[in-house]
Amino acid sequence: MTMIFGVPLPALMGQLLVGLINGSFYALLSLGLAVIFGLLRVINFAHGAFYMxxxxxxxxxxxxxxxxxxxxxxxxxxxxxxxxxxxxxLMLRRLYGLDHLYGLLFTFGLALLLEGTFRHFFGTSGQPYAAPEALRGATNLGFMVLPNYRGWVVAASLVICLGTWAVIEKTSIGAYLRAATENATLVQAFGVNVPVLLTVTYGFGCALAGIAGVLAAPVFQVSPLMGSNLIIVVFAVVVIGGMGSILGAIVTGYMLGIVEGLCKVFYPEAANIVVFVIMAIVLLLRPAGLFGKDS
Amino acid sequence: MKNLKTIILSTVFTLSATAAFAEPYRIGVLTDMSGMNFDLAGQGAVVAAQMAVEDFGGKLLGETVEVIVGDHQNKPDVGSTLARTWIDSQNVVAVVDVPTSSVAMAVQEITRQTDTAFLISTAGSSALTGEACSPSTAQWTWDTFAMANGTGRAMTLEGAKKWYFITVDYTFGHALEADTTQAVLAAGGEVVGSVRHPRETTDFSSYILQAQASGADVIALANSSGDTMTALKQMQEYGVTDAGQKIAGMLLFLTDVQGVGLDIAKGLTLTTAFYWDMDEQTREWSARYSERMDGKKPTMVHAGVYSAVTNYLKAAEKAGEASSGSKVMETMRGMDINDFFNRNAYLREDGRVIHDMFLVRVKTPEESRAAGDLYEVLATIPGKEAFASVENSACPLVKK
Known part of the structure; x- marks a missing residue:
């Protein structure tokens, strides 16, 4: 059997694929965060709660x-x-004129409130949620058994990520969005209703987290804590990719999923810190992130 | 003006001094009120402690008894600081429950120094009554040795010889893996490998792939609550049992089985200290508990908290002394502590409460008649066989 660094090739392929699956969730979640930060300049700490x-x-x-x-x-x-x-x-809008910290504190508080409310009514053990009939079972790929549902997650998240990227980069709505990011007053002067644009963008970012939540429901426990378990890593992804960079969030999401997967084979104990080690290195060498523009 | 200030201050001091004098005895339930152990311990443990105090009449040695609650957030530093404050300034005479072994270890150092009773129900590392044992501790409900010995032995003897561990990377997981390895080897099995994962892992795919590739007969989950549930769910996704490997949940609480659902948990063999539907006594207590917990069934931890607090109150009353934990435990050693939870029970010098354990099988969805109807009791494991024998104890308190 072919070995790479003492690990059989099939095992490595399996881990790469698993990494890609996790990367899908990272990409979907960090995409929403990047969209919101890009336009609203709000660090949306409630993103994990919306996912939940x-x-x-x-x-x-x-x-x-x-x-x-x-x-x-x-x-x-x-x-x-x-x-x-x-x-x-009703709420976030009132904080736009203030320091970024207020938005961060508000969304953080909101996340605690949402999680606390769900914990009160549903406990922390979580609720079982089965995959749909059509996607149950698994396919033998030779080097690993791939649960069909996981394959679907990768495909669905790729389509959603690329679709979002295309809308923002290639359509006129996306152009307004990008323009408003650069200079909101000027765009408003051209007759674009910027406040509505902001509302819709925030809603869209949250909806992306919601989609990730539905995709995650059959894989993870549906529990009030599911968001907070994941959100820290997702923030690291956004920072590494470059705050507000759409493409950066997507590419970094998949990439870190794969790195984490490989780490679980070669040195499992470090798997949950490898993302943060990369974040520290990237911040040292390129403070604006891999895809970020220096401001 | 100055005089007035002096008068007010002195009044306040006198009042607080008298208040301290008549302060009630407090029982501090130090548990996880916000994290993944909330369902299996948490609020239920608080309710169980309150029930115990009420059933006892609410008074100890003529003073009122109160139950207070603290959330240790599964962090040893938070837990030990809270315990210290409680004991120093709030007249807490017994610290109860304490999920998460690393937190329990830290709290046990405080209760040892202050000679305060420590009634452990959720924490399960066998080291708490092993090398780290304390004269004021009673580990009431279960420990890693008993789980390992019950489930590990039974499954190895049934023919599942090769074991692979997916272990959570902290005190508790290490202890559970080590204890299970011993039980498996003693029963003629072998361990072919293991992998460590961080606490609160969301994805187990990598570990599951490695376990599948190991060629083991059994994949043992040496972790707890949220981690165990996620792992079970994802093992089904990867078709572990369909491919002929067995799954051993080394620590499964009733709430975990409910959380993943019978579809996934069916057929699992596990060890438990308590099941609500065993006989009249267990059903009677559980019904009273359910009434106060929106119909939820108690886990072994909840029943253990009730039993521990009740017996603590009895022993303290008998000893005529509440604040010296070691004296209360000394008295308890000479007492009959049998009740609906404790069968053939006694408190050992290392702090281990010896009682019967039960080997159960999780029912299939078809077998289950009602919401909480989850287990079929396969066998009773007598206390002496269930827990580590005192001869091999690493506890310095054990006289040899």
Missing amino acids: LGAFAAWMLLAYAGIGYWGALVLAPLIVGVAGMAIER
């Missing part, structure tokens, strides 16, 4: 309304997105 909200929305739709996975994949992000827009409109 997406998973819970899927579970509740099934438990109380009998709506299955595919319905939830459309409805749950909508619900989360609308919730996000309401929060932006």
